[in-house]
Amino acid sequence: xxxLLAITALLAFSIAFSxxxxxxxxxxxxxxxxxxxxxxxxxxxxFGSVQLSPETDTVAFEKDRKYNGxxxxxxxxxxxxDKTICGFSHTHFNGTGHSDLGDFLxxxxxxxxxxxxxxxxxxxxxxxxxxxxxxxVSQANYYKVKLEDDNILxxxxxxxxxxxxxxxxPKSDQAHIILDLMANxxxxxxxxxxxxxxxxxxTLVTGFRQTNGWARTRTVYFxxxxxxxxxxxxxxxxxxxxxxxxxxxxxxxxxxxPEAAGPKLKAYFDFATAEGEKIKIKFALSPVSTAGALANMxxxxxxxxxxxxxxxxxxxxxxxxxxxxVETINDEDKVNFYTAMYHAFINPTVYMxxxxxxxxxxxNVHKADGFTNYTTFSLxxxxxxxxxxxxxxxxxxxxxxxxxxLAHYDQSVHHALPxxxxxxxxxxxxxxxxxxxxxxxxxxxxxxxxDTKKALEAVxxxxxxxxxxxxxxxxxxxxxxxxxxxxxxxxxxxYAYDDWAIAQMAKKLGRNDVYETYSKRAQNxxxxxxxxxxxxxPRLAGGTFKKxxxxxxxxxxGFIEGNAWNYSLYVPHDVVKLTDLNGGxxxxxxxLDSLFTMQLPDKYFENTEDxxxxxxxGNYVHGNEPSHHVAYLYDYLGQPWKxxxxxxxxxxKMFHSGPDGLGGNDDTGQMSAxxxxxxxxxxxxxxxxxxxxxxxxxxxxxxxxxENGKTLVISAKNQSEKNVYVxxxxxxxxxxxxxxxxxxxxxxxxxxxxxxxxxxKK
Numbered sequence: 001x002x003x004l005l006a007i008t009a010l011l012a013f014s015i016a017f018s019x020x021x022x023x024x025x026x027x028x029x030x031x032x033x034x035x036x037x038x039x040x041x042x043x044x045x046x047f048g049s050v051q052l053s054p055e056t057d058t059v060a061f062e063k064d065r066k067y068n069g070x071x072x073x074x075x076x077x078x079x080x081x082d083k084t085i086c087g088f089s090h091t092h093f094n095g096t097g098h099s100d101l102g103d104f105l106x107x108x109x110x111x112x113x114x115x116x117x118x119x120x121x122x123x124x125x126x127x128x129x130x131x132x133x134x135x136x137v138s139q140a141n142y143y144k145v146k147l148e149d150d151n152i153l154x155x156x157x158x159x160x161x162x163x164x165x166x167x168x169x170p171k172s173d174q175a176h177i178i179l180d181l182m183a184n185x186x187x188x189x190x191x192x193x194x195x196x197x198x199x200x201x202x203t204l205v206t207g208f209r210q211t212n213g214w215a216r217t218r219t220v221y222f223x224x225x226x227x228x229x230x231x232x233x234x235x236x237x238x239x240x241x242x243x244x245x246x247x248x249x250x251x252x253x254x255x256x257x258p259e260a261a262g263p264k265l266k267a268y269f270d271f272a273t274a275e276g277e278k279i280k281i282k283f284a285l286s287p288v289s290t291a292g293a294l295a296n297m298x299x300x301x302x303x304x305x306x307x308x309x310x311x312x313x314x315x316x317x318x319x320x321x322x323x324x325x326v327e328t329i330n331d332e333d334k335v336n337f338y339t340a341m342y343h344a345f346i347n348p349t350v351y352m353x354x355x356x357x358x359x360x361x362x363x364n365v366h367k368a369d370g371f372t373n374y375t376t377f378s379l380x381x382x383x384x385x386x387x388x389x390x391x392x393x394x395x396x397x398x399x400x401x402x403x404x405x406l407a408h409y410d411q412s413v414h415h416a417l418p419x420x421x422x423x424x425x426x427x428x429x430x431x432x433x434x435x436x437x438x439x440x441x442x443x444x445x446x447x448x449x450x451d452t453k454k455a456l457e458a459v460x461x462x463x464x465x466x467x468x469x470x471x472x473x474x475x476x477x478x479x480x481x482x483x484x485x486x487x488x489x490x491x492x493x494x495y496a497y498d499d500w501a502i503a504q505m506a507k508k509l510g511r512n513d514v515y516e517t518y519s520k521r522a523q524n525x526x527x528x529x530x531x532x533x534x535x536x537x538p539r540l541a542g543g544t545f546k547k548x549x550x551x552x553x554x555x556x557x558g559f560i561e562g563n564a565w566n567y568s569l570y571v572p573h574d575v576v577k578l579t580d581l582n583g584g585x586x587x588x589x590x591x592l593d594s595l596f597t598m599q600l601p602d603k604y605f606e607n608t609e610d611x612x613x614x615x616x617x618g619n620y621v622h623g624n625e626p627s628h629h630v631a632y633l634y635d636y637l638g639q640p641w642k643x644x645x646x647x648x649x650x651x652x653k654m655f656h657s658g659p660d661g662l663g664g665n666d667d668t669g670q671m672s673a674x675x676x677x678x679x680x681x682x683x684x685x686x687x688x689x690x691x692x693x694x695x696x697x698x699x700x701x702x703x704x705x706x707e708n709g710k711t712l713v714i715s716a717k718n719q720s721e722k723n724v725y726v727x728x729x730x731x732x733x734x735x736x737x738x739x740x741x742x743x744x745x746x747x748x749x750x751x752x753x754x755x756x757x758x759x760x761k762k
Contacts, residue, residue, distance in 0.1 A: 023321035024140040024314050026331075026338040032095060032666050034080040034659035035614060036623070039343060039666050040092045041078055041138040043158045045313045046320045046345045047374070047397070050285055051092040052156045052163035054145065055105060055183070056082035057120065075099040077185045080659040084123045085131050085147065087180060088156060090163045090283060091220070094346040095666025096378060098429065100214040100422070102185030104222055104283065106165060110150045110172040110273075115236055115266045117183070123149060127178050140342060141313030157310040159300040160350060161293075165281040166306045169273035177281065179205075179224070179267040182238065186213035193217070197267055198259040198290075202229040205267075206290035215425035219359065220285055223293035227280035227304050231270045232256060238264035280304055287424065288365055292353040299354040320345050323393045326679070327701040329719060335657045337679055337699070340672035344386060345394075347668040348401055351375035351423070359424045361411035371403040377418045378668040380430035381625050383437040385673035388684040392746065395447045395707050402442055403450050405435050409458040417462045431469065431487060431560060432494035433462045440501035441687035443508055445743045452509055459502050460514065463495075471495070473541070479527040482538035482546055482558050489528050489536050489558035490626075493570045496525040500573035501688035525571050528558075529581050534591075535564040552604055552619070561624040565595060570626050572686040575636040585637045592633060596620050596646065615654065615664035622654045623664025628674050629685045632693035640738045641725050641760030644696035647678050648724040651698055680704075680714055681754055682741055690743040696724050697754050710749030716756050723756035730755075 032039035042053020055077040073079055075096050077089065087107035093100065107127045118126020128149075135146035144155045153168035169175050181195040197207035205224040210217065234255040239262050260267070271279060282301055286292035301309050321341055328334045352358035352373040360366045366373075374397075390398035408418050412426070417435035420427045436459040442448055443455075465471060470480030470491050480488040480495070500522035506514035530537035530545050538546040538558030550557060551564035559567050569592075571578040582588035596618045615623020620630060631646035654663035655675055666672055677683045681697030702714040729736050732750040738761075746752070 022314075022318055023325070023338055024317040026335050027140040027317065027321075027342045028335055028339050028657060029138045029140070029143075029342065030080065030659050031336070031339050031657060032343070032659070032662040033076070033078055036664055037660065037662040037666055038075040038093070038095045038097070039662070040076040040094060041136075042088070042092070042143045043141045043156050043163075043313070044346060045141055045158055045160055045316045047348065047350050048158055048346070049161045049350050050090050050158045050163045050283075051094070051346070051349075052088060052090050052158050052165075052283075053092050053143065054078055054088050055086045055102060055185070056084060057086065074185060075665075077102050080133075082120065083130055084120050084128045085145065086117045086128050087178070087183065088154065088165065089183065089185075090222075090285060092185070093376070094343060094668055095662070095671065096668060097665045098214060099185045100218075102183060103209060103211075103220050103285075105180040105183035106281065106283070107178045107180065108147070108150070108152050108154065108167040108169070108279070109176045109178060110152065110170060111174050113174070113176055113268055113270075115178065115180075115268065117180070139314075140317040142310050155306070157306065157313055159309060159313060161285055161296040161354065162301045162309075163281075163283040163285075164301060164306060164309045165283065167279050167281075169271075169277050169279060171273060171275040173272050175271040175273040175279070177226075177269045177271070177279065179269070181207075181209055181265045181267070184211060184213065186211070192263040192265075194261065194263055195265045196259070196261045197235065197265060199230075199233060203227075204294075205269075206294065208290065214427055215423055217363065218423045218425055219287070220423070221288065221290045221293050222286070223284045223290055223297055225282045225284075225297060226269070227278075228271060231272060233267065233269045235260040236266050236268075237262040238266070280306060286353050287351060287359045288353055288357045292355070292357060296354050317342065323705055324676075324680075325703040325705075326699045328699055329721065332657045333679075333698060336655055336661070336675065339657075340655075340675040340679075343666050343672040344389060344669040344676060347376045347378070347382075348374040348404075349376045351404075361408050361421070361424055361426065362413075363424060364411075366407065366411070368404075368407075371400040372397070373407065374401045374404045375424070376422045376668060377401075377405070377435075378420055378670075379418060379434040379438065380420065380432060381667035381670040382673075383434040383441075383687060384625055384628055384670060385677055385684060386669045387438045388441055388687050389673045389676060391442055391445045391447050392743070393704065393706070395442075398438075398442060399447060399449050402439055402455070405438070406451065406454060406458060409461075414465055415458075415461045416465045417458050431491045433459075433465070433498050434494075435459070436462060436498050436505070437501045437687050440505040441684070441689075443505050444688055444690045456502075456506060456509055456511060456514065459505065463499060463502060463518075474524065475521070477527075477541070478524045479539055481541035483540045487558060487560040488538050489564075490560045490562070490567055490570075492528050493525050493536065493567060496522050497571070497573050497686075499524070500686075504688045522573060523577075525574070526577070526581070529568075531581075533564075534568075534582065536568040536570075537564065552600065554604070562621060562626045563619075565619050566621055566624070566627050566630075569595075569630050569633065572629050573688070575633060575685075579637065589634070589637050589639060589642070592630070592637075592642075594619075595630070614660075617650065617653055620650075622650055625667065625670055628670070629683065629693075632683050632685050632695060635693045635695075635739045638739075639762075640694065641762060643693065644725050645760070647683075647695040648698065651675065651678055681716070681752075682746075691740050692743070692746070694726075694729065694738055694741055696726055696756075704746075706747050706749065708747060710747065712746055712749050712752060714752045714754070716754045718756045720756070720758075722758045725757045725760045726754050727757040727761045728755040729753065 284297035420429035470485035
């Protein structure tokens with residue numbers, strides 16, 4: 001009888017286990033594809049070099065760049081509201097506020113050959129096609145859509161460095177695959193320096209593209225393989241009149257000629273297809289050479305089994321998602337959580353061939369020795385929560401990212417770590433030198449299997465680089481003067497935080513001289529606080545504060561992506577002193593309360609799209625990163641119940657599972673990392689410290705599997721929509737304060753239990 005019961009129980013468990021949905025099935029890449037989220041819906045694997053996704057328009061950036069209009073609509077190439085698709089390209093940013101990439105656009109068509117994209121109003125005038133979301137599927141590593149105008153079913157999946165297309169055609173003697181080397185997301189038709197294409201045989205095409213877009217010089221090589229021999233092919237060079245062809249003019253280079261070159265080049269490949277016939281394309285990328293691209297293809301997808309490639313990539317996602325298993329109040333929360341993990345694990349991207357070769361910042365070919373080289377470092381965004389998340393659940397990858405940053409430093413003529421870099425280019429975008437925060441945070445949390453001596457040298461060098469706006473004045477005067485450098489207050493505050501991070505790093509490495517120097521610099525935030533107004537305020541080189549000052553205005557007031565209200569709260573490394581500046585705990589609490597409850601007058605939105613209101617609660621701007629730590633400041637004021645209340649309110653207002661489900665740019669995973677931390681019940685207010693501020697978890701239960709082999713189980717007892725307050729927290733059965741918890745306490749594993757309540761415990 002006992003054996004029978006045991007067998008029955010085992011069978012029931014096996015059935016229940018088999019009925020569990022894989023975690024990757026909860027991912028909805030369409031979240032964030034509407035409005036300002038700037039995510040892409042196409043296929044990619046974790047941290048993949050290829051992001052194969054549809055483009056719904058062709059221009060994302062214009063010379064007259066304003067904070068409105070279409071210039072910001074296509075940073076990821078796709079807007080959910082659009083009705084047409086231009087094609088499918090192989091590289092995309094995820095959730096940025098700036099555009100680039102969109103390399104090698106492919107579009108299948110039938111009938112009369114048209115090499116221009118046409119327009120959204122008249123797609124019939126080009127290769128563009130209408131589509132419907134009812135015939136669109138967007139999943140982890142899989143995208144499918146019906147191209148209605150030509151009755152073609154488009155499907156795509158990826159490996160690390162290869163995009164795999166599958167197009168199901170109708171019966172036609174005029175089936176075409178168009179390869180548009182002019183199309184890009186930064187600025188259509190104007191940013192190519194040079195392109196080259198070579199038809200190696202009747203199924204293999206190679207080439208490269210060099211662009212001068214946001215990145216000044218960016219070269220990507222490709223190898224393109226067809227599952228079926230090409231019937232005919234041809235090229236069109238849209239800059240023919242400006243190219244000296246010399247003796248090449250004796251050939252007809254437009255049709256069935258083996259190679260072509262020029263800045264404005266398009267190619268087409270003709271086929272005859274039977275009804276329902278599938279033409280497959282493997283499109284491999286390399287930062288080094290066409291030979292590297294072909295080797296990547298052979299290494300990663302040597303076969304033509306589309307379903308296998310799709311499944312292999314989805315298994316990679318399942319492996320990454322398995323680092324955190326959650327039970328939630330409802331299924332939508334599970335969708336949001338795993339999609340946040342998905343978005344957080346797209347960038348930075350692997351940037352090297354399968355053999356480790358990559359192009360460096362010096363434009364020479366290097367080989368990653370003992371590490372994976374990464375690119376796409378949007379550090380002003382990601383130092384806040386994304387890299388701290390990696391230190392928790394992706395420590396090896398984060399170490400390799402730091403090694404990639406140190407390689408960047410070695411290759412930099414400025415002797416500087418990355419600011420905002422991608423594809424062997426430094427874009428110098430945004431402010432601060434936040435690589436130092438990423439490195440300091442890893443060292444603080446014991447994730448420092450890299451050359452720490454060299455790292456300290458690199459962070460000190462980066463902090464003193466006079467090419468950085470206002471650094472000379474900052475060191476000499478103790479602040480950045482507004483009359484010499486715009487966004488001066490934001491720069492002063494962020495430099496001060498970074499200097500504190502350097503000090504913590506130096507202290508741990510036993511360099512007391514560096515610690516003392518940077519601890520002093522870290523106090524420079526005091527120099528831009530105006531006691532009279534009660535806000536951080538721009539100062540002039542002569543020492544006086546700027547006279548014209550509106551703490552609610554975001555324009556010309558000394559701040560970037562925020563106003564004085566937002567940035568006056570940005571001293572994450574010394575909240576005690578910030579509290580004193582604001583008149584003590586009681587007054588500072590009132591100030592924080594006002595931030596969330598005040599109503600901004602309409603005049604502050606006159607020069608921006610109404611869409612920018614989506615990320616705002618009162619004057620709290622969740623859509624911009626400088627505010628991401630603010631709700632957790634109540635913990636430092638002895639009022640953790642207000643942190644609990646605010647974070648649960650923010651998470652409900654700023655996130656949902658629709659295409660417009662993000663309250664702003666995902667910013668290469670920062671917004672999603674905030675969601676993950678907050679859902680788990682804690683947040684890294686000051687990376688560079690090993691402390692997390694505690695909040696109110698959204699999950700009912702979460703199991704974190706760490707790379708050290710240990711497991712942490714987070715439980716929220718009595719969890720519900722109404723029970724947002726925490727009455728008690730226990731770690732391994734022992735009650736702990738409701739304010740803070742250390743990194744070591746988490747990664748040592750065990751059980752972290754939150755006891756939830758409908759009423760605050762003050």
